[in-house]
Amino acid sequence: MTYTLTTPLYYVNDRAHLGSAYTTLACDAVARHQRLRGESVMFITGCDEHGQKIQRTAEAAGLSPQAHCDLISEGYRDLWNRWQISNDRFIRTTDPRHRQLVAQFFARVEANGDVVEGRQQGWYCVACEEFKDDAPGSEDPECPIHRKPLEWRDEVNLFFRLSRYQAQIEALIRQPGFIAPASRQKEVENFVAQGLRDFSISRIDLPWGIPVPGHEGHTFYVWFDALLGYLTALLDPAEPVVLQQVLDRGWPAQLHVIGKDILRFHAVYWPAMLLSAGLPLPERVFGHGFLTREGQKMGKSLGNVLDPDVLLERCGRDAVRWYLLRDIPFGEDGDFQQQRFTDLVNNDLANTIGNLLNRTSSMARRWFADAVPPAGAAAQADHPLAVAALAAGNIVNTTLTDLDFRRAAEAALQLAIAANGYLNDQAPWKQMKLEGQESLVAADLYAVLEATRWVAVLLAPLLPELSDRMLLQLGQEPFASGPLAPACAPGSHASPWLFAQRWGLLEPGLALIEPQPVMLRLELESPL
Numbered sequence: 001m002t003y004t005l006t007t008p009l010y011y012v013n014d015r016a017h018l019g020s021a022y023t024t025l026a027c028d029a030v031a032r033h034q035r036l037r038g039e040s041v042m043f044i045t046g047c048d049e050h051g052q053k054i055q056r057t058a059e060a061a062g063l064s065p066q067a068h069c070d071l072i073s074e075g076y077r078d079l080w081n082r083w084q085i086s087n088d089r090f091i092r093t094t095d096p097r098h099r100q101l102v103a104q105f106f107a108r109v110e111a112n113g114d115v116v117e118g119r120q121q122g123w124y125c126v127a128c129e130e131f132k133d134d135a136p137g138s139e140d141p142e143c144p145i146h147r148k149p150l151e152w153r154d155e156v157n158l159f160f161r162l163s164r165y166q167a168q169i170e171a172l173i174r175q176p177g178f179i180a181p182a183s184r185q186k187e188v189e190n191f192v193a194q195g196l197r198d199f200s201i202s203r204i205d206l207p208w209g210i211p212v213p214g215h216e217g218h219t220f221y222v223w224f225d226a227l228l229g230y231l232t233a234l235l236d237p238a239e240p241v242v243l244q245q246v247l248d249r250g251w252p253a254q255l256h257v258i259g260k261d262i263l264r265f266h267a268v269y270w271p272a273m274l275l276s277a278g279l280p281l282p283e284r285v286f287g288h289g290f291l292t293r294e295g296q297k298m299g300k301s302l303g304n305v306l307d308p309d310v311l312l313e314r315c316g317r318d319a320v321r322w323y324l325l326r327d328i329p330f331g332e333d334g335d336f337q338q339q340r341f342t343d344l345v346n347n348d349l350a351n352t353i354g355n356l357l358n359r360t361s362s363m364a365r366r367w368f369a370d371a372v373p374p375a376g377a378a379a380q381a382d383h384p385l386a387v388a389a390l391a392a393g394n395i396v397n398t399t400l401t402d403l404d405f406r407r408a409a410e411a412a413l414q415l416a417i418a419a420n421g422y423l424n425d426q427a428p429w430k431q432m433k434l435e436g437q438e439s440l441v442a443a444d445l446y447a448v449l450e451a452t453r454w455v456a457v458l459l460a461p462l463l464p465e466l467s468d469r470m471l472l473q474l475g476q477e478p479f480a481s482g483p484l485a486p487a488c489a490p491g492s493h494a495s496p497w498l499f500a501q502r503w504g505l506l507e508p509g510l511a512l513i514e515p516q517p518v519m520l521r522l523e524l525e526s527p528l
């Protein structure tokens with residue numbers, strides 16, 4: 001079975017900002033975790049390129065919409081490469097193959113009697129590309145998210161008969177685990193309880209969209225077409241576009257990760273569309289919180305964004321991944337604070353984890369001929385660090401399945417803290433001065449080195465590069481960039497990563513190379 005997961009398809013009205021990178025980095029950690037566990041993964045990201053917002057942005061830039069989309073989507077693709085995102089697909093909704101898929105999907109929905117003509121009146125936010133039914137009654141209402149005036153719309157267009165799916169959607173959203181975190185379920189329930197209304201799926205006089213087959217002058221509403229991008233992305237780019245084929249290519253998705261602002265589209269509209277087309281529903285929709293800066297949602301429209309390129313250049317991938325995943329509970333809002341960012345990176349990664357490896361390896365090299373010392377009593381599974389390592393491994397495995405990156409990161413960090421504490425308590429530098437203590441010191445250093453190997457293993461889904469550097473210094477095959485070694489036990493099909501979570505795999509006598517700092521301290525002299 002394939003583990004299919006998606007990021008939202010990002011609007012190309014502007015370059016990516018840290019808010020979009022946040023979702024993508026989180027998905028990357030999930031995708032890596034699943035692959036490391038031995039699952040076959042299909043990780044989809046891409047760009048959402050139609051609609052009025054994009055058309056207007058292109059006009060303002062003096063470009064044709066297509067040229068504008070080419071430019072910005074290339075920027076996204078590039079950015080994900082530079083962040084070493086492990087996506088399997090990158091879908092653009094202007095791909096001609098996508099048009100074919102949309103036409104096939106629409107034909108099913110129409111044949112099912114779910115498309116009717118109707119009149120749409122209401123306040124529209126172009127930045128959200130959404131009607132705001134709950135717009136306050138003032139004369140010039142604003143979008144609460146974008147703080148921009150809403151536009152009055154009154155037009156005849158095609159509607160999707162969402163109202164027919166009331167009972168099925170009610171049952172779906174009540175299913176435990178469909179909407180995550182559970183705290184978001186109530187808000188969707190309240191929305192659905194008001195009664196689902198048919199929603200318009202076409203626009204007239206909007207040239208920058210996919211034409212609706214059989215309905216001259218209509219183009220698809222951008223959200224109708226965008227959600228279907230998840231399906232187009234699944235098809236092999238070399239195969240003919242046949243909608244039904246998605247069932248053999250990883251549909252239904254296990255997980256859609258999105259921001260909380262687009263939960264309704266994914267947890268209500270999208271499942272209803274799929275039901276209408278006779279396709280199975282995604283397993284889970286996870287709505288995460290917003291990254292804020294000074295308490296305001298970081299966004300292109302508000303102009304208070306952090307540029308992922310600047311962060312990459314000045315701070316590096318490991319630092320940003322760590323801060324975003326370790327500090328902000330996934331699901332809740334989080335304020336980006338530069339001081340806290342540098343403190344966490346320096347304390348956790350450079351000091352606690354980096355120095356642990358450095359000093360332990362130095363001592364082992366100095367006293368045990370540049371090699372891993374004999375394990376002695378430290379080989380036992382009841383060694384305190386063995387117990388701690390196993391517990392940390394269990395936490396990482398369960399919490400990552402639930403997208404609780406914070407607890408996973410803390411578990412790996414706690415193991416490093418425990419190993420440091422053990423080293424300080426045992427003080428091998430004192431023991432070494434006493435007669436006949438060598439095998440005791442050897443065992444202590446072995447235990448701490450082995451715990452450090454575990455820290456590196458457990459960090460692989462979250463910080464693939466730091467994990468690699470640590471494993472290389474410990475003479476181990478890395479997971480993240482190299483082939484997935486060390487080899488499994490003969491006959492075992494289990495994943496090398498799960499296999500590596502076994503106490504005592506570090507081989508006594510293995511040569512230790514001269515340690516290099518695995519994580520440089522962040523010294524940011526000016527604001528990001």
Ligand code: MSP
Nearest residue numbers: 008009010011019048226227258259290291297298
């Ligand atoms: N194009 C639609 C999604 C279509 S999916 C079929 C869209 N695009 S977006 O570019 O505006 O937003 C993409 C995602 O980025 C959303 O999930 C949104 O919540 C997220 N974020 C935008 N700003 C954000 C923050 N400041 N913080 C966290 N996530 C943010 O919506």
